[in-house]
Amino acid sequence: MKYRPLQPGLLVEGNSDEPYLRHLVKRHLDEVILNRSTRPVQVLGCQLSEVRTTAEPAEVLRAAAELGRDCDLLFVHGDADALDKTLKLVAALAEQRSRADRSGLPIPLVPVSMTESWMLADRTALASVLGAKTLAGYPYTKVSDVENRVRCHGSKKPVTPKQVWKTLLGDDAHDVLTDSAELLVRRTDLAVLKQLPSYRAWCDLTEDALGELGYLLHRR
Structure with missing residues (x-):
């Protein structure tokens, strides 16, 4: 059986964020695809950028665009105090994507606190x-x-x-x-995480993006 690959990418704010978030992204995507995909899909491990989202905006945008060329979804992490900056970066990446032959769909990943x-x-x-x-x-x-x-x-x-x-x-x-x-x-129960509004909001954005790319038939 032929599988359609799903390649996520991730930019994070700091070194302490990367180990947890890259595994969380993979696990969440695995769960959604398993339960709701329209076809066989293989979720690949996160590709990571070495550039942190706290770097100069132009440098972050270049790094994100480069990473996005190899990805289907591009998660852009920022803590709550950097929400405006994160959303501006996602908007700029979305605008770039409209002109690119290949670019991952950008999604903000912003916990309410950190x-x-x-x-x-x-x-x-x-x-x-x-x-x-x-x-x-x-x-x-x-x-x-x-x-x-x-x-x-x-x-x-x-x-x-x-x-x-x-x-x-x-x-x-x-x-x-x-x-x-x-x-x-x-070992984390994702149903527990879904009690957090910020996590549910990220899940909703991710599932919308998966639907837009044809990985899901429809949102619940």
């Missing part, structure tokens, strides 16, 4: 990867709280998800998250 908030959403998955003792100071009572600042044990004021990770894992937080990213994505 990538670390999505990583904190599924406490059960976290416990299975990092151990229950590590999560003794987990500060959230419901999934939606991960998109807000919260007080951690010992903190005088509400802190960001990135600071929550440092509280839980100490100074090794970056290395631990990098090493654990693939396993965490594999």
